[in-house]
Amino acid sequence: MTFPLHLDLRGRRVLVVGAGPVGVRRAAALLAAGARVSVVALEAPADLELPVEQRAFVPSDVDGCWLVLACTGTVDAEVAGACEARQVWCVRADDAALSAAWVPAVTRVGDVVASVTAGRDPRRAVALRDALALALETGSLPLRRKRPARGSVALVGGGPGAPGLLTVRGRQLLAEADVVIRDRLAPQVDLPAEVEVVETGKQPHRPSWSQEEISALMVAKAQQGLRVVRLKGGDVHLFARGIEEVAACVGAGVAVEVVPGVSSAFAAPAWAGIPVTAKGLTQSVTVVSAHLPPGHPDSTVDWPALARLGGTLVLLMAVERLGACAQALVDGGRAAATPVAVIREGTLATQQVVLSTLADVRVDAAQVTAPAVVVIGEVVSARVAP
Ligand SMILES: C[S@@+](CC[C@H](N)C(=O)[O-])C[C@H]1O[C@@H](n2cnc3c(N)ncnc32)[C@H](O)[C@@H]1O
Known part of the structure; x- marks a missing residue:
């Protein structure tokens, strides 16, 4: 049983031992996270942009570090032992089973960070991470970014009906929508219960909406600060009056994005x-x-x-x-x-x-x-x- 944790390493000293491909990748990621990274390695690539102390590891290298990554492939056990003695967390690249800490496979989509470990099998973790990233990016998992200060409209061409023919961008926007205004021939998509769905095709108790009514509704909802998706069948412009909807948004000063669709x-x-x-x-x-x-x-x-x-x-x-x-x-x-x-x-x-x-x-x-x-x-x- 492990305890997952996200570390704020900004300004904190972290040691990477070893400058092979794993060490270099980890050092770069740590630098990107704002850590003060030192690298100790017997050998280092000539083109490495990081300063490396080219020498053998000594246990006192761990002193003053918050975290150590042992990436030597040869003396990782020695590095881990020095860390254990000093109560410093150490990630061993050579043997996950012997390691006290693990670096998960990570994906960042917007402000969501998903970290995956999978039975200490890094390949499985990476495969799962990639699937998660795809699901988040394509909207099949609800990302629900923070609502921006201003509302917006996205005209999304929903394709001819088969759900798989909706574009990735279209799915993303639907996953973040507050209001979806659907055309009769737009694809049926699963939406969270809290999303307001307006059907503009013929309804039992109401005649079809006029183009002017649809445009006015889109603009009004966006002006309330909501994210509006206008979901159309096929492509947004092919016999679809999309340009009138774009013009209505632009005329009202509402931000508008056009996502082309697969036409019937x-x-x-x-x-x-x-x-x-x-x-x-x-x-x-x-x-x-x-x-x-x-x-x-x-x-x-x-x-x-x-x-x-x-x-x-x-x-x-x-x-x-x-x-x-x-x-x-x-x-x-x-x-x-x-x-x-x-x-x-x-x-x-x-x-x-x-x-x-x-x-x-x-x-x-x-x-x-x-x-x-x-x-x-x-x-x-x-x-x-x-
Ligand atoms: C108002 S037009 C909109 C076309 C749409 N913008 C597009 O790019 O597919 C509606 C017409 O598109 C065609 N259509 C749309 N979806 C269809 C489908 N799944 N199968 C066959 N025809 C379709 C029919 O001819 C229908 O009368």
């Missing part, structure tokens, strides 16, 4: 085994919003030009208008036999892929409903389903 436009095809470009098949991919049908007075999409362009077309928000879009492309000269894939709920466990051609594309409402990504082009025939 590319992730859903990839997950379904369809490359959006493929050597020898296509050299372009065009992403189009079909939220307005071809010919709609407010549509700025040039469907005849898209038909002539060839390459891969990726349509978002197209499900209800897919027949009209396919017809517009055929009318514009795209081959009626061009393959089409409709990928519904891409990357989720419920993902469905329906294959057809421009000539016979039918989106049976019972079969495919939104959200879906539509891929049109020869790449669909290059599909290799994982």
